[in-house]
Amino acid sequence: MQQVLKFFIQNKSGILFLVLFSISIALTIQSHSYHNSKWVSSTSFLSSFILDVKYDITSYFNLKVENDNLLKQNLELQEKIIALKDSSNRSRSELPSYSFISAKIISNSYNKKDNFVLINKGREDSIYKGYGISLPNGIMGIVVNSSNNYSRVISILNTNLSINAKLKNSNQFGSLQWDSKFHNEMILKDLPRSAEFKVGDTIVTGGNSLIFPSDLPIGVVKKFDLNENSGYFKILVSLFADMADVNQAYVIVPKKIKEAQELLEGNE
Amino acid sequence: MNDIKLKFLFQFFALVLVQVLIFDHVYFLGYINPYIYIAFIIALPLKLNRNYLIFLGFLIGLCVDLFNDTGGIHAGSSVLIAYLRSIIVRLSFGYNYDLDTLKLRNVKLKAQLTFITIMVFAHHLIMFSLAYFSLNYTVEILKNTLYSGIFSSILIFMTKSLLKKQ
Numbered sequence: 206m207q208q209v210l211k212f213f214i215q216n217k218s219g220i221l222f223l224v225l226f227s228i229s230i231a232l233t234i235q236s237h238s239y240h241n242s243k244w245v246s247s248t249s250f251l252s253s254f255i256l257d258v259k260y261d262i263t264s265y266f267n268l269k270v271e272n273d274n275l276l277k278q279n280l281e282l283q284e285k286i287i288a289l290k291d292s293s294n295r296s297r298s299e300l301p302s303y304s305f306i307s308a309k310i311i312s313n314s315y316n317k318k319d320n321f322v323l324i325n326k327g328r329e330d331s332i333y334k335g336y337g338i339s340l341p342n343g344i345m346g347i348v349v350n351s352s353n354n355y356s357r358v359i360s361i362l363n364t365n366l367s368i369n370a371k372l373k374n375s376n377q378f379g380s381l382q383w384d385s386k387f388h389n390e391m392i393l394k395d396l397p398r399s400a401e402f403k404v405g406d407t408i409v410t411g412g413n414s415l416i417f418p419s420d421l422p423i424g425v426v427k428k429f430d431l432n433e434n435s436g437y438f439k440i441l442v443s444l445f446a447d448m449a450d451v452n453q454a455y456v457i458v459p460k461k462i463k464e465a466q467e468l469l470e471g472n473e
Numbered sequence: 474m475n476d477i478k479l480k481f482l483f484q485f486f487a488l489v490l491v492q493v494l495i496f497d498h499v500y501f502l503g504y505i506n507p508y509i510y511i512a513f514i515i516a517l518p519l520k521l522n523r524n525y526l527i528f529l530g531f532l533i534g535l536c537v538d539l540f541n542d543t544g545g546i547h548a549g550s551s552v553l554i555a556y557l558r559s560i561i562v563r564l565s566f567g568y569n570y571d572l573d574t575l576k577l578r579n580v581k582l583k584a585q586l587t588f589i590t591i592m593v594f595a596h597h598l599i600m601f602s603l604a605y606f607s608l609n610y611t612v613e614i615l616k617n618t619l620y621s622g623i624f625s626s627i628l629i630f631m632t633k634s635l636l637k638k639q
Contacts, residue, residue, distance in 0.1 A: 217524060218523040218524050218527060218556070219556075221524055221527050221528065222527050222552060222553075222555075222556040225527060225528070225531040225548070225552045226549055226552050226553060226556075228531075228545065228548070229531070229534070229535075229545035229546070229548040229549030229550075229552060229603075230545065230549055230603075231545065232538070232544045232545030232548065233543075233544040233545040233546050233549060233603050233606065234544075234606075235544060236542070236543065236544025236545070237544070237606060249539060251539075252539045252540045255490070255493075255494075255540070256540065259494050312540075314497075314541070314542075316500060316504050316506065317543070317604060318604055318605050318610070319604075321542040323542075357542065385610075385613075
């Protein structure tokens, strides 16, 4: 016993190192499975406060660009309203099943292997885990945990996330993933060989998840090749949104998610 | 003694804030990110108790992780270089020095540079390995370590020589 104690006392720093190093490894492993709510995360009080202050200061620097973007977006919406008016005599059989809340992105990363984003809305704005985040011209990610005033979002630029996507005007879907290479390119996998498309075609979100409504634009086909063995296409998609320069995002609140989830669970 | 403690406390917070608010958003040539907060571990007095050093290394890494949402990659890599610091000191300065009286700025410039470079590269290698956490990305890990390592070493060395004069 004495020898054991002596050993511990002699190797104090080695043991301290091993303990702290294993804690770090455990935290790292935990961060690679994003489903767990994390101990060390940027939604914690102090770090989100400091990031928020930083956002308040730095957001003034790109007010001009931001204004231009909003003007452009206004214009697009105006056009859409006009188009809608034309088709308003078509009766609407159902109420919209999604609503949107605007949010500001206060911290964004895009050059790591697994990227996360912090937005300034949280549980008090009734934003919860599993809600999708869209951008004016694309999608941003999915909320993984939310504190009272902030939410942490797993970015689409994260190798752990894959998103249901399809070709516009077709119902054949695949899964969209990031290969951690460039922040403006993603890969659409598992699209069956029977799909017909060409370079430049638009990729939109598929309707097969409750998170994103279908037909949100994502990007265009840049390059593709067909795996002869599996019979699936692998498509390089170039994104519409510049993920390195985003400020404004929209949280997609699915109104019917509870009902649909109950149904899904009941079937199993 | 209290003044010295206060000085290191100030350095700790200043380096964490400078890292997360400025240098995490510096993308030199598009993707090279410098990590200068390890200057804290490099600059702590050489005679400091090894256990304190390891604990402080862990703490500063964890703070950076907290802001970056990276789990424990900075904590792990900085605790490792804090643990290895005494060995790296011996490697780069030789065995002729008495650690209790030695100060970093009294060492020859070449030895200082060696010390900083080894510390930075050891840190970056472990950090990028933990960040990618897969052998499939070996090339990316080595590439990032090399580029970021050179950038961080230069920055840390410059900061040290700038601060010394005042």
